[in-house]
Amino acid sequence: MSRSYEVMFILRPDVAEEDVDKLIAGFNTTVTNGGGSIKTIDKMGRRKLAYMVRKFNDGNYVLLHLDADGAVVAELERRLRVSEPVIKFLTVRMDEEEKRLAKVRALRATRRKLSAEPHQQPQQQPQPAAVAAPVAVPVAVPPVAEPAAEAAQASA
Numbered sequence: 001m002s003r004s005y006e007v008m009f010i011l012r013p014d015v016a017e018e019d020v021d022k023l024i025a026g027f028n029t030t031v032t033n034g035g036g037s038i039k040t041i042d043k044m045g046r047r048k049l050a051y052m053v054r055k056f057n058d059g060n061y062v063l064l065h066l067d068a069d070g071a072v073v074a075e076l077e078r079r080l081r082v083s084e085p086v087i088k089f090l091t092v093r094m095d096e097e098e099k100r101l102a103k104v105r106a107l108r109a110t111r112r113k114l115s116a117e118p119h120q121q122p123q124q125q126p127q128p129a130a131v132a133a134p135v136a137v138p139v140a141v142p143p144v145a146e147p148a149a150e151a152a153q154a155s156a
Contacts, residue, residue, distance in 0.1 A: 001069055002035075002036065002067050002068060002069055003067070003068070003069065003093060003094075003095045004066075004067055004093070004094040004095045004098065005065075005066050005067075005068065005073055005091055005092065005093055005094060006063065006064070006065055006066075006091070006092045006094050007063070007064040007066065007073075007076065007080075007089065007090070007091045008061065008062070008063045008064075008089065008090050008092075009062055009064075009080055009086050009089035009090075010049070010053070010059035010060065010061055010062075010086070010087050010088040010089070011023070011059060011060040011061075011062065011085045011086055011087065012054075012056060012059065012060070012085050012087055013046055013056060013058040013059055013060060015060060015085045019085065020043070020060060020062070020085075023083065023086075024041060024043075024062060024064075026079070027064070027076060027079065027080070028041075030072070030075060030076050030079055031066055031068055031072055031076060034068060034069075034071065034072030034075060035068070035069065035072060036067055036068025036069065036072045036073075037066065037067050037068070038064055038065070038066045039065040039066060039067065040063075040064070040065045041062070041063075041064055042062070042063040042065075043060070043061075043062055044060075044061035044062065044063060045061065046058055046059070046060050046061075047059065047060075047061055053087050053088055054087045059087060059088070065094075073091060076091075077089070077091055
């Protein structure tokens with residue numbers, strides 16, 4: 001089953017442009033011989049690395065978008081691993097990401113559609129009948145005894 005992948009790899013900064021093209025052509029034949037296809041090749045050029053990798057601070061970035069099955073991608077990763085000019089690589093499966101993004105876009109579209117429609121007034125609910133106000137009932141409060149009088153009664 002063919003799936004969509006992104007493969008980014010970083011080449012040593014001292015690799016000549018002709019050698020970069022030869023490497024990309026070799027990776028391209030690996031994918032096409034395995035039954036896959038490369039959609040785009042994006043040479044991003046020389047960039048500074050976030051941290052030192054194999055004693056290099058810079059690297060030439062290359063991004064491949066391809067459609068292939070898992071065995072072809074495994075073979076491509078094996079070749080990337082054993083290629084001397086490649087100092088780092090990363091493979092990302094994109095079909096799941098595209099599916100997730102399509103779901104988010106559809107959800108946003110429905111929200112926009114709902115917010116674009118004029119708001120309808122909700123139907124008025126019938127109000128309950130008026131209830132008579134409660135009547136206050138007086139409550140008898142027992143008288144409070146003086147504390148001095150209670151103390152005199154207790155001592156006697």
